[in-house]
Amino acid sequence: MSDEGGQKQEYVEQGEFERDTNYVADRITKHARRPGHGPVDGELWPVEPGRYRLVAAKACPWANRAIIVRDLLGLQDVISLGTPGPTHDARSWTFDLDEGGRDPVLGIERLREAYLKRFPGYERGITVPAVVEESSGELVTNDYPWITHDFFFEWREHHRDGAPDLWPEHLREEMDEVMQRVFTEVNNGVYRCGFAGSQDAYEAAYARLWSTLEWLEERLADRRYLMGEAITEADVRLFTTLARFDAVYHGHFKCNRVKLTEMPHLWGYARDLFQTPGFGDNTDFEQIKQHYYLVHTDINPSGIVPAGPDPAVWLTAHGRG
Template identity: 65%
Template sequence: MAGDGEFERDRSYITTRITADGRDGYPVEPGRYRLIVARACPWANRAVIVRRLMGLEGVLSMGVAGPVHDERSWTFHLDPGGRDPVLGIERLQEAYFRRQPGYPRGITVPAIVDVPTGEVVTNDFERITLDLGSQWTAHQRDGAPDLYPQRWRDEIDDVADKLYRDVNNGVYQCGFATGQKAYDKAYRALWERLDWLENRLGGRRYLVGDTITEADVRLFPTLVRFDAVYHGHFKCNRQKLTELPALWAYARDLFQTPGFGDTVDFEQIKAHYYVVHSDINPTGVVPRGPDTSNWLSPHGRERFGGRPFGEGTPPAPPPSAERVPPLGHAAGERGA
């Protein structure tokens, strides 16, 4: 926290990359690595979406940490015996410590672990999704979309920077602010940007160009958590997402697109925020609402045209072990 109560995110990540040429010592190899995520976490949600869209389920396995953790780390309490079935560990912290004993920074998801050594390779969430799209091309499915097309990269980067500063991280700056001025500043920036997005999406289907791009992947996880968590729990309560016509329709459009809504578990999302953030919600009571059935209502965004996957095709349904419960159903989940 800054002196005025402003939340400051530690962005000192392990930036080693897994690349096609192995320049950092970690070459792309089917079956060698395991993507560790939590369904609750928006930053991890991005990686789950891109892995689905690229069709990498058969070459990059995925472990799912449970939604509730303590100060030491994410745990695999949803798996049999409370251990990840591939890595054999109870806490993600163990993989970080194998990379760097006593690792002093945040134990975050997403993280990619080198299975033979049990060491975390990277937890750089921004780079992970870009590299899944660009470095794993030899193993992507036929019809995998280009989420970072060369002709749109400058605009994608500009939009993504605005999203991170004011929206993706902005909701946390509201929720974790410990001073009124810090909260007011974050609240204003958040809603100025959401108004900007409402206007931008009022006449176009996607954020950049006429297909889904990295920019949409980065916005969706925040929007899908907005009414369930950020509106009340993080005090981002000027309006609900459902009260913003363009953004609400846009979010439903993506939710109903294969690879997006089928990665979302609302029960795990709520369990994480309302239980883990005991300083914000000391009772640990998890709200029953909101009703999520409206995520499947017609969105009408087809009128703007656009091709969700560009020259590509939708991904196949997720593997049975990775399917999330249907809307309105609470259930546990295991990694693949």
């Protein structure tokens, strides 16, 4: 089984979903210096406008966050974007949306080609987002948490004027805690529900997910964004799961206590972000639905893609200004 990032997944004996989090640990850093934190393995590549291509499918929440951060920071002219189609097979993501089924810059039909060019015989999952060097066509990294982190910290000289401070220094310690809980209990929590291999594992995952969604609903009752009055990386990470919740996770992954639209603070918050440039314009509900309902044949063997919900509700007034 694989999730929408293309990752091979594992299950513990009790039927609990466990995400494979082993990635190519290379990073792109200013002057290719080794920071004092982060992965100790892997190579460091230099920040260089025009050298790299972000390959990220809008269907995938992990990739979608990289697309959103790239746009928020104004990196469109220095890091190009390739967008695979919404579905993939066991081998790789494919460039179904491009003319001739090939990425127009890399000239490849499958993202797997960039992985194999760097690592012949590569046996792990072919995941998005991935950063590829345009000149060589080789994979640089697929370590998605560090991709967006480094877009902010390492590419700062190339940010647009007025770009948001996605990692405010005085909030970073609390923000790390919030993002960790969002990742384990929400971003990954919906997958623990959807891919649970036993009733007990599912019910435990369901309880953890909803405990944290209740916490988030309460947290957002008296603040506009997760960390206060300004958008941060934490909001990007939560948004991509919320955007998929009613369309996919509520039914497809059995996260069906209530819908997002029935949680007033989370729903207003999600619409507020959706209507912010960089978020909604990079959210494609049709691609999202096509991915989950067509790729997860073990969960949805009929391959029928639901017609709803109506995306127009995302443009209604959110009342959080």
